[in-house]
Each structure stands twice: as C-alpha cells, then as structure tokens.
Amino acid sequence: MGGKKDLAPFMEYLKELFPEAHCELTYNDPFQLLVATILSAQCTDKQVNKVTPLLFSEYADAESMAEAPIEKIEKLIHSTGFYKNKAKNIKSMSHALIHEHNGKVPDNMESLVKLPGVGRKTANVVLGNAFKVPGMVVDTHVKRISNRYGLTKNSDPEKIEQDLMKIFPRDRWTELSHQLVLFGRYFCTAKKPNCNECKIFAYCPAGNKLVK
DNA sequence: CTCCCGATAT
C-alpha cells in the first residue's frame, strides 16, 4: 500500500510558526463564545473584540439577548459587517437556547448546527474552545491549505473535516485548527502565498504552481 | 450560486 503522506514536517512547521496558537476571541462563557464566533464571520477577531465588551455588558446571557431590541443589537455589532443577518441570528439563536436548551449552549454538534446562524465551522469553534471537545474547524483558510497541501481531495467542508480528523491525532485537532487558520491568513494566503519563505515548500504539491 | 456589509489593504 502506498504510504501515507508524512505529516510530521507540516505539523512541526506550524508549531514553530504558532507555538501559542489559541482562540483570540474574548469571552467569559460558552454563550459569549458562540455570539463572538457568529460575529467573527467575515470579520477579524480583533474587530469582534472591540464590540463584544459593550454588547455583553448590555446583554450578558441568552435571556437578555433574546429580549433585546433587534435595533440595539444591530447598532452594537454594526462594525463587524453583515450586521442585520448577525443581529437576527444572535437574537433568534438566543431564543432557541432558552426554549430548547434551558438557556444553555449545547455541547454537541447535532444541537449546535440546528441553531439559527450556526454551521459546522462555528459549532467546532465553540466545541473545541468552550467545551474541549476535539474537532477540526474548516473555514476558507483551512479549506485552501488542505487542498493545496494535498491533505484532502474534497471541496465540501464537511468532507474535508472528516479527512483531517483521519490524518491528524485527535489531541491536536483544536490546536491545529488555530494554527491552520493563522497559517492561511498570514502565510499561505489566497492570492500571493509566501512560497519563497515556506519551509515545507518541498512537500507542497501546489507549491510549484503558486510561486512565480 | 447569490446575498448579506463594514474594515482594511492597496
């Protein structure tokens, strides 16, 4: 049988680049992390952290968020973009939490993805960081890197998630998720990846096509 | 596949 791709250099390089990779969203509990993660779509964590202190000081939990006037939420989260969708999702998600989960954020994938505005990416962030349930977060960065580096041949994020879980040790999933996102954001970027400085260029199937 | 939107980079 053909040997599996050697992932050691890849994991070691990520560890070298991001030894302290962790969730950069600020939050006090699972509910706040869930809200912050919804806000983080198409928005930097830094920008999210600018609005959440005030948002949570006004509406700290599912109960108060569910009763908050939608216009107030919109105003508080405005700078994170897509604010109308996000405000609606945060409010109805909070409502669902109260009526279907006793006001608590569920700690399993099936329940999380049923919440308004919550997909697998958001669910995995909450599971990994708030509940320490290992999982692979597949956002656009992780997807791009997985395809470039030959970690998967799939384009469907859920399939990629399965593939990554097969090839990486379970106890590294959450850390790797953070490292992959950072690697994609700052090094292996969509447009002009820094192939010239990449230490694993030699192992990268896409490398020679990307470098100019 | 399109729409939702502001912030940041260029």
Add this chain to the structure above:
DNA sequence: ATATCAGGAG
C-alpha cells in the same frame, strides 16, 4: 477609489 476578505441561509 476600489479590491479583497470569507460563514451561513435561501
């Protein structure tokens, strides 16, 4: 001034 960024719902 304009391009780019990049989850989830319909």
